[in-house]
Amino acid sequence: ADVTIPIIVKDTTSFYWQIVLAGARKAGKDLGINVPELGAQAETDVNGQVSILENAVASNPAAIVIAPTEFKALGKPIDEAAAKVKVIGIDSGADSKAFTSFLTTDNVQGGRVAADGLAAAIGAANGGKIEGDVALITNAPGAGSLEQRKQGFTEQLKAKYPGLKLVADKYADGQATTGLNIATDLITANPNLKGIFASNLIMAQGVGQAVAENNLGGKLALVGFDSDEKLIKFLNDGVISALVVQDPYRMGYDGIKTALAASKGEKVEANVDTGANLVTKANMKDPKIDALLNPKL
Amino acid sequence: MTPTAQELHPAPVLEPGRTILELRGLEKRYPGTHALKPVNLAFKSGEIHAIVGENGAGKSTLIKLLTGVMPRTSGEVLWEGQPAALATPHEAMALGINAVHQEVVLCRHLTVAANMFLGEENSRFGILQQRAMVREAQTIIDDLGFDLPAHVMLGDLTIGQQQLIAAARATVRGTKFLIFDEPTAYLTRKEADQLFTLIRRLKGEGVTIIYISHRMEEVFELADRVSVLRDGTLVGTRNIAETNDAELVKMMINRSIEQVYHKEHFTPGAPIVETRNLSGKGFENISMTVRAGEIVGLYGLIGAGRSEFVTSLYGRHKKSAGQILWEGKDVQINSEHDAIKLGMALAPESRRDQGLCLNLPVGLNLNLPIYKRISSNLLISNAKEKAEADRQIAGLRIKTPTRGALASSLSGGNQQKIVIGKWLAHGAKLFIFDEPTVGVDVGTKAEIYRLFGELLSKGAGIILISSYLPEVYELADTLHVFRRGKLVATHGFHTASHEDILTQALAEKQEKLGGQT
């Protein structure tokens, strides 16, 4: 494989990004190109990703696929990189017009979908009444995509579900255990709590555990974001009401494929929305959804 | 010197005891130092065997080899005729060899009792018998006549008291062979006597004892035989009855010293400092004057409050009442900085804790008080820094390979010279020396005393604290006796006898330490 197209994700230590990388890896194999898998050690490590991008450019690749951790911060470095190689964006945006192509989930839209899912679940549990207190638990402050989900979620609540009151908007420290503790305390403190949105994988693991510990499955609505084996089990057991699931595998696969095409000077689509899907126990067996939940790693 | 010690204490007739421990070609090399050249020596059962020698002669090294603290480079040690490896302290202890090491090495955060039983705790089913140990420790301490409580933290005792505990500790351990490495360095006469009583008692019980000291009269008072080390070589062994002070000193330093106490008398000039009814923690109502050209000696037992008094004078600790006059003017000294600005210099009593930055170079230690002076604008003048350090090293004959060697690599006596030397360049008017010759050999002592003379001749005044009576007695123009924080007597040069001074310092029995905090 002489052609090299590195893929730079936000955080190599999370499952979500491992699926993206798996997609990219598969594409590399299918297309016969070399795909170095790069990424920072935390989603919030902006500087780390800038350095990785610089290093990747220095190794003279055919093109680069990147999931920018921070909209503004990665703008200039991407401009600079694009001066030397074609840059394909995936997952999140950046303040740059230099992307050759862009395959994203709209995280704001994802937040809206989560709000819809939560409202539906609350309705189902309370005889159709969409009323009561809800809470939002965010993995850690300072991560752009999580802020966008929060934005979409809160906007949608205000716009469509006046009966739902956001009583707690909590940040954890990136630890599932902290999510668990916060959720337990929120359940204790708010007897009228009807639903929680845990806006990423780690928080959904922790909050799901809190719901399970308190045997509130089916009584307290819980919507998570992204999926893994644990969350699917929670979904099956009725602990989690719904998951907003993106298509990370496709982002990785198509990202590399598009990058190769672009590097050959072929014309590629400028914007692709890979979508955010609401998964519930009802639709989880759909082949399309099932493929999202069980990506072929 | 005053009447030689052996006239006062006739040495006991030496029994031809059997050899308990024999060294054959014992040798130790440190990287860069040949500390002990092959030594052959036999110790007889039940004898008190003194070892003397200059600072750095290798005395402590010898002890470290015998107690398994360090491995030997070559040679053989026979214990009761059998070769002994002595690879670990544990092994030495199992044979019955114990030591009270030179620097007090016990655990400050453990109680006296815990220290005494450290490594040999009584436990039943794995549970420590703490009360029993405290009781037992107290019994031993009382039995030895030491007036100390067993349940307090060791760190709450003075260095001298800790030293006594270290000695008492050895008696717990089924000792057959006990080594004392300069045990009296921090003791006053009273504690030293208690210790000697202990040593004689142990000897009576058949324990063999090695006794290391820089104080000749102690050697003559206690020992049956004495061995002299010089530069790591055994120069000779003598029966105590067949030798004298002069011979030993000659053997030690390869030259003779006519006079250890080099005392010049100057006519005292104007008062430099005057205290009026100064009080603080540990001392009360102290009034004294130090004039240019005089040495004011402070004598007392351990804990008499002398160190507290001078450190308060120096601004390190708070004063509760009283007045200080500096060159006749009323002054406030609220920090050591104030004191130094006025022209005071303090060589503190513990060189390890207060005197030296041990892991820094000799040069830096010597220059520490004068960096301001040898900096031009922002930067240190390298040339001046070197010149100043070299001047002190040469002037005080500090034995160091270079000014860049770490202070910790010097022998005790030479470290002490740094503590003193750093103030010489600073040009103070009042020098306070708190126990300046602890652990210092005879030759070096003579040099330090000569230095006092030089300082006096330049118009400085000196406060000299010593728990070693002969030192203050022979050097001080004015001698103040402290007892439990009070100044109880004042004498001129040689106007009172040793006995009088001792009596004044002792007078009443010291209170038990237990209730002090």
Add this chain to the structure above:
Amino acid sequence: MSIEAIPAEKPKRNYNVLFGLTLLALLVLLWIVLSLATPSFASGNNIANLLRQGSMIAIMAVGQTFVIITGGIDLSVGAVVGFATVVVAMLINAGVPIAVAILITLLVGVAIGLFHGFGIVKMGLPPFIITLATLTSLRGIGLLMTNGNSININSDSFTAFSRNSFIGIPNLFWMVILVGVPAYVFLHHSRWGRYLFSVGSNAEASRLSGVNVQRTIYMAYTLSGLCAAFVGVLLAARIGIGNPTQAEGWELQAIASSVIGGTSLFGAVGSVHGPLLGAFILATINNGANLLNVNSFWQRIITGALIIIIVYFDGLRRRGK
């Protein structure tokens, strides 16, 4: 230079109890204030939550305290917890009986502790460095083993444990007692505990007294590794996954608990009950803040400020003894 360390001796013991009481008083005060401020605090359910939440840091803090008493520090404990969740999860999913899986995981913790001892004693590395290096590497190894995924533990009996209670007290808190009582006896009433203090106070003196200093250091780090691995098992049971990036930053929480509990970072001063109280004080602060719905950002600020205040007053009281 304080004396609370050794409870054995009469006048000390009084003081020690007093000291313990004062932290306990603080904890009780916090509880009273919170009970008045929010109705849900004093509910049995919440107390159970609180006990659960503080348990894991408490156990880590005890292990950490052993190390700190010797004058060292163990930065790896958070990483060990994360790594242990992975090990136990993999073993259980591979069908190893739960008891055996737990045992093996604990042995892994012991092995890591022994490695630290080796680095310090034999290689002469500063504890800060060797445990920092382990922290870094161990997360890497865990990530490699899991490929960055969480491992979902498929044994319900294992995960049920941490949720259940025994005579009304959460199992997790029983585990604190299970660790705390032997640790107390060990530290304050056995010769090995005594040696931890003596090594921290003066390693050379201890060696000269025949104390095996090296073995003592091995022991301290091994116990710390063991406690951390045990917490890893508990954590895996509690959230039902093995994930090497868990427990990030817990080492600092454990150290803070220990210091709040009166342990001196200079060594030779510490106890078992102090760190336990410290951990539950921190847990109470977080729990209370959650119940009062204090903004998460304010929670951080308050925690930092309280750490300063508690340690300051503790220091004051001791100096003014």
Add this chain to the structure above:
Amino acid sequence: MSIEAIPAEKPKRNYNVLFGLTLLALLVLLWIVLSLATPSFASGNNIANLLRQGSMIAIMAVGQTFVIITGGIDLSVGAVVGFATVVVAMLINAGVPIAVAILITLLVGVAIGLFHGFGIVKMGLPPFIITLATLTSLRGIGLLMTNGNSININSDSFTAFSRNSFIGIPNLFWMVILVGVPAYVFLHHSRWGRYLFSVGSNAEASRLSGVNVQRTIYMAYTLSGLCAAFVGVLLAARIGIGNPTQAEGWELQAIASSVIGGTSLFGAVGSVHGPLLGAFILATINNGANLLNVNSFWQRIITGALIIIIVYFDGLRRRGK
């Protein structure tokens, strides 16, 4: 116990240079190996990247070294960096002239350092605790100020600075020189530098020798806070945002760089060039691993192992001098 610290003395200086050389040799060796292993390593572009990447940790490590030499530790520096990005971003967006904004940010760093000095000197808190508390609180304050969001800095001239070069060398690396040279002179050729060493070696002896120990401690923490705030400004320029959660864990990297560079965590041993070399060694390891496409999990493992190896051999060489 080493002597490289004080360059004033002849035999030391030789040794000092030798020691510096040996780390330098290691760095050069790494560079040669990487140049052979991957064609892109030796490219001008990559060297520029490498210099940029190592710069920030290098500057923090220098400040940290001052503190460690006094026998302390400053865990807050990562949080100070993050906080400083917020401060400078807000000021610039509020229309404050860039130079003034930078100045104010640096003063904030100084104030934080002074607070640490106050806590240690006046309140008697252990450095570990007061700086840990600041770490926690400062992130909270920053988050409160930004409400958890990033602040986009809307001044292109500010952000351009960090990506530009001057005579072929990245501006960020010039900043290392800008900090390093005065720091070198300060530490090794001024009396305040000597006082840092003497306080770290024996505070009481220094005090009795007329050294103002309190002022020296204030100075060390102030310089560390200042360096961290400066790095915050550089980071804000580099990533174009203010965000309080940036630079998480950088304190440990700074400490590791310092120790790799020969600083002793027991105080009184350290230099300025050592931490710089240490930081660039770590940056090279990361850069090389990226270029060689080493799995990022393996990178962690390798980093941990290399820290152990480097510190071990450094220790060996020094003991065997």
